[in-house]
Amino acid sequence: MNHVYSLFPKMLGQVSVERLAGILQETGYDCVDLVVRDGFWVTPGGIKQEAASFVRSMQRSGIRVEFATTAFTPETLTADSSPLDILADLGVTGFRMGYFSYTDSIGLAVQLDKARGQMEKMAELCSARGMKAVYQVHHGYSQLIQHSFSALAVVKGLPPEHVGIMLDPGNQYHEGREHFGKAVSTLGEYWAGIGVKDVVMKLDPNNKHSPGKGWSAAWSPCHEGVINWHEIGKSVRQYHRPILFNVQPFYYPQDLALHTAAMKEELAYIHSAFGEANGSHEQA
Numbered sequence: 001m002n003h004v005y006s007l008f009p010k011m012l013g014q015v016s017v018e019r020l021a022g023i024l025q026e027t028g029y030d031c032v033d034l035v036v037r038d039g040f041w042v043t044p045g046g047i048k049q050e051a052a053s054f055v056r057s058m059q060r061s062g063i064r065v066e067f068a069t070t071a072f073t074p075e076t077l078t079a080d081s082s083p084l085d086i087l088a089d090l091g092v093t094g095f096r097m098g099y100f101s102y103t104d105s106i107g108l109a110v111q112l113d114k115a116r117g118q119m120e121k122m123a124e125l126c127s128a129r130g131m132k133a134v135y136q137v138h139h140g141y142s143q144l145i146q147h148s149f150s151a152l153a154v155v156k157g158l159p160p161e162h163v164g165i166m167l168d169p170g171n172q173y174h175e176g177r178e179h180f181g182k183a184v185s186t187l188g189e190y191w192a193g194i195g196v197k198d199v200v201m202k203l204d205p206n207n208k209h210s211p212g213k214g215w216s217a218a219w220s221p222c223h224e225g226v227i228n229w230h231e232i233g234k235s236v237r238q239y240h241r242p243i244l245f246n247v248q249p250f251y252y253p254q255d256l257a258l259h260t261a262a263m264k265e266e267l268a269y270i271h272s273a274f275g276e277a278n279g280s281h282e283q284a
Helices: 017-027 047-060 074-079 082-089 108-127 148-155 169-173 180-190 229-236 256-273
Strands: 004-007 067-069 094-096 132-136 163-167 191-196 198-203 215-220 244-247
Touching: 004 256, 017 047, 017 256, 047 082, 067 244, 074 108, 108 132, 108 148, 108 163, 132 148, 132 191, 148 163, 148 180, 163 180, 169 191, 169 198, 180 191, 180 229, 229 256, 244 256
Parallel strands: 004 244, 067 094, 094 132, 132 163, 163 191, 191 244
Antiparallel strands: 198 215
């Protein structure tokens, strides 16, 4: 089964759209996220004109734009759904939505119930446009959704063609892991994608007496990090439907040459680990 490899170009926001297209071609990507974020090529305030310009520029270089990285929430889209109309008209079929925040002054179950209600609204918005909202599991104490069980709680019973979950082994490594195969099995039809990034563990001997004993996790290319992507590939190959691999290279932000060289090596490594060494892709 072939899958979709779309790059989240977070560390490339300083380059022009034309240079971005060139980097994608050089590193082997044929699909890129439409990032809606201040400081990037498409901003929330300028989405109508900028999104169309970005997509046209990518298409001229043979790069597909089918997935967006956004901060859209059910509340913001209920107030103004025009951003979804703009993306849908441009052929974007799915998007990474904004996060639900956690607060320790309110019971977790109460917060999950509220988020479930919000996801129902999101499903309705996406259904009207033939789109899919994807929620990414993320680390951080302020994050409500950090593992597959809490993710399932906010989407269960909703149409999986319009809402789904992106697991993220790199993010989840920061606060304790869960077995990827079991996480996928837990989510079932709601599993929509993988955030592809990795970490390395670093030890600072000067902090060995701190609560963390001097250990910290830092982002790294997948071919250098601690995550077993071959094991993840075994789970991927059990599912006979296209999955979004949202590759998120957060390493070497100050060195463009080193960053792009690692991107190319990383993509080849992931293809190999997932049993797709030929690098063939399938549209979302």
